[in-house]
Amino acid sequence: MIGLEITCLQNKSSVFSLKKDGIAGKILNRKDITISILLLALLFVVAISYPLLDFSDPNTIDLTNKNLAPSAENPLGTDYLGRDILNRLAAGTTTSLSIAAGVSAISLFVGIFIGCISGYYGGIIDETFSRIIDIFLSFPGIVFALTIMGFLGSGVINLILALSIVHWAKYARLMRGQVLSIKENEYVLSAKIIGAGNFHIMRKHLIPNSVATVIVLATIDIGHVILSIAALNFLGIGLPSDIPEWGAMLSAGKEFMRTSPYQTIFPGMAITMVVIIFSIIGEGLRDILDPNDTGGEYL
Amino acid sequence: MYRYIFKRMIFTAITLFAVFALTFFLMNVIPGGTSEMILKHTFIGLEESATQEQMVQVSARYNLNDPLYIQFIDWLKRGIFEGDLGMSFVYHKPVLDLLLLRLPATIILALSSMFIAVVGGVSLGIYAALKENKTADHLLRFLTLFGVSMPGFWVALVLILIFSVYLKMVPVAGYGSIENLVLPAFALSIHSLASIMRITRTSMLETLGQDYIKFATAKGLPVNRIISRHALKNAMLPVVTVLGFQMGAMLGGSVIIETVFAWPGIGSLLVNSIFARDLYVVQACIIVIVFLFLIVNFIVDLVYIYLDPRIRYG
Numbered sequence: 179m180i181g182l183e184i185t186c187l188q189n190k191s192s193v194f195s196l197k198k199d200g201i202a203g204k205i206l207n208r209k210d211i212t213i214s215i216l217l218l219a220l221l222f223v224v225a226i227s228y229p230l231l232d233f234s235d236p237n238t239i240d241l242t243n244k245n246l247a248p249s250a251e252n253p254l255g256t257d258y259l260g261r262d263i264l265n266r267l268a269a270g271t272t273t274s275l276s277i278a279a280g281v282s283a284i285s286l287f288v289g290i291f292i293g294c295i296s297g298y299y300g301g302i303i304d305e306t307f308s309r310i311i312d313i314f315l316s317f318p319g320i321v322f323a324l325t326i327m328g329f330l331g332s333g334v335i336n337l338i339l340a341l342s343i344v345h346w347a348k349y350a351r352l353m354r355g356q357v358l359s360i361k362e363n364e365y366v367l368s369a370k371i372i373g374a375g376n377f378h379i380m381r382k383h384l385i386p387n388s389v390a391t392v393i394v395l396a397t398i399d400i401g402h403v404i405l406s407i408a409a410l411n412f413l414g415i416g417l418p419s420d421i422p423e424w425g426a427m428l429s430a431g432k433e434f435m436r437t438s439p440y441q442t443i444f445p446g447m448a449i450t451m452v453v454i455i456f457s458i459i460g461e462g463l464r465d466i467l468d469p470n471d472t473g474g475e476y477l
Numbered sequence: 478m479y480r481y482i483f484k485r486m487i488f489t490a491i492t493l494f495a496v497f498a499l500t501f502f503l504m505n506v507i508p509g510g511t512s513e514m515i516l517k518h519t520f521i522g523l524e525e526s527a528t529q530e531q532m533v534q535v536s537a538r539y540n541l542n543d544p545l546y547i548q549f550i551d552w553l554k555r556g557i558f559e560g561d562l563g564m565s566f567v568y569h570k571p572v573l574d575l576l577l578l579r580l581p582a583t584i585i586l587a588l589s590s591m592f593i594a595v596v597g598g599v600s601l602g603i604y605a606a607l608k609e610n611k612t613a614d615h616l617l618r619f620l621t622l623f624g625v626s627m628p629g630f631w632v633a634l635v636l637i638l639i640f641s642v643y644l645k646m647v648p649v650a651g652y653g654s655i656e657n658l659v660l661p662a663f664a665l666s667i668h669s670l671a672s673i674m675r676i677t678r679t680s681m682l683e684t685l686g687q688d689y690i691k692f693a694t695a696k697g698l699p700v701n702r703i704i705s706r707h708a709l710k711n712a713m714l715p716v717v718t719v720l721g722f723q724m725g726a727m728l729g730g731s732v733i734i735e736t737v738f739a740w741p742g743i744g745s746l747l748v749n750s751i752f753a754r755d756l757y758v759v760q761a762c763i764i765v766i767v768f769l770f771l772i773v774n775f776i777v778d779l780v781y782i783y784l785d786p787r788i789r790y791g
Contacts, residue, residue, distance in 0.1 A: 450627045
């Protein structure tokens with residue numbers, strides 16, 4: 179019996195390592211993914227080091243220098259309160275990336291957990307969870323998040339919570355589908371026969387074998403999360419105004435669009451760039467993991 | 478097939494019911510929820526001086542003392558049989574009137590955006606597929622990457638900046654004429670246009686690789702005829718599948734685009750009502766949006782069955 183378990187493990191680990199070698203090579207072969215990963219690494223460095231390094235406070239108000247065009251002093255100009263736009267964009271990187279990371283972590287955890295249980299147990303449990311997932315997916319995401327924020331009020335935790343409530347269902351549905359197909363495999367059956375517990379099977383077989391697909395979806399989805407964060411803040415309902423955020427910068431800048439369009443244009447470019455980076459990485463990883471999957475963009 | 482349609486209808490009804498229930502309970506459970514707001518708006522500014530007796534009277538009038546589920550059933554009954562969705566605290570009008578007033582604007586905006594997205598996306602997608610791996614294809618694919626990544630509200634602002642502020646071709650905001658519709662419809666359509674173009678391209682490439690297309694080419698049929706007669710219908714299946722999803726994204730996006738352009742639709746009504754805590758209106762807007770979304774998905778399913786006779790649902 180122990181022998182069986184070991185063979186299963188060996189098989190799995192060899193498949194896994196083969197895949198891993200393949201992935202690293204294939205990523206390096208694709209120029210777009212490599213460049214995106216490098217850019218993302220750079221963004222992470224900015225996001226992590228920004229709060230640690232002693233830059234001038236992005237909230238410093240200087241009314242004598244407001245609405246300036248880009249210059250040597252302020253490379254991207256200043257906003258309507260004379261705050262340096264580049265400085266605030268860099269600080270906004272920290273905001274967007276950390277909130278997006280929080281949302282992804284929570285919704286991945288909940289989605290994987292519920293999807294796994296639902297797919298593995300089947301029957302009435304599956305029916306119940308599937309209906310709940312369907313209901314959550316029948317709200318257009320941004321409307322749902324907006325309403326929740328409307329009642330929770332602004333704040334970092336509330337924003338992470340609202341967006342997680344919106345996003346978990348997608349992962350749960352994908353995870354459920356994965357588990358449904360994986361649980362028919364013989365190694366799961368063998369594990370059951372040698373008396374492995376349900377929890378053990380989920381932890382050792384089902385989750386490790388299906389998590390890659392879900393994480394790929396999550397990578398593509400981080401872009402959407404960042405767009406949602408920006409959209410909510412643009413509507414004025416996301417974060418308190420002392421936290422620099424791209425969507426809020428855009429929203430404040432739009433009043434001065436005629437005279438100083440930089441306040442509107444640069445934050446939008448920052449958002450677009452980050453979203454593009456995440457979609458190139460996510461979609462590239464998907465192509466590499468599953469070459470047969472063509473164009474099923476949101477499904 | 479009829480059984481499948483029937484099943485889908487039942488499911489749509491269940492989901493709607495669940496959404497009704499969820500919204501209703503959410504609105505009542507949260508701090509500053511419906512009952513609190515009713516009291517507040519009845520005694521505007523006089524909550525302090527209102528006697529306990531008056532409070533009880535008002536509570537009784539609105540059945541605030543009943544258990545929540547009874548309030549929910551009452552609310553459903555009134556909503557379905559009498560079309561009474563409550564009174565707006567802010568506009569002092571029945572919510573239903575407000576919705577009916579605002580709904581056409583949202584539907585016009587969503588339909589014209591969908592039209593731009595489908596026509597533009599499908600034709601550009603076919604074009605890109607025909608020019609596979611040529612410069613035009615690469616350029617279009619690069620542009621779709623931007624299309625799906627740019628925030629809609631930013632696109633809207635940039636469009637205003639270019640076409641209203643600098644070129645002075647169309648008014649900045651407003652409602653009523655085709656000139657007002659152009660920018661919001663275009664801004665709202667960009668994301669879906671890019672997605673639809675992508676899907677069309679992939680699916681067209683797949684279809685063009687099929688044997689029957691090669692046969693048609695070998696017969697010497699002109700390209701236009703092969704596309705319109707043989708490839709298009711089959712290549713459209715995946716496109717139709719994403720339409721429902723795109724419509725949902727559009728309803729969501731319209732909330733933001735309507736706010737940017739001061740477009741008098743359901744979306745901007747929802748945003749304003751959330752800020753004003755006009756709960757009956759919020760509730761109704763959410764229900765309308767989810768309702769539209771579910772109906773669109775239902776229709777998309779029917780179209781799908783029509784397009785692909787191979788599908789026979791049990």
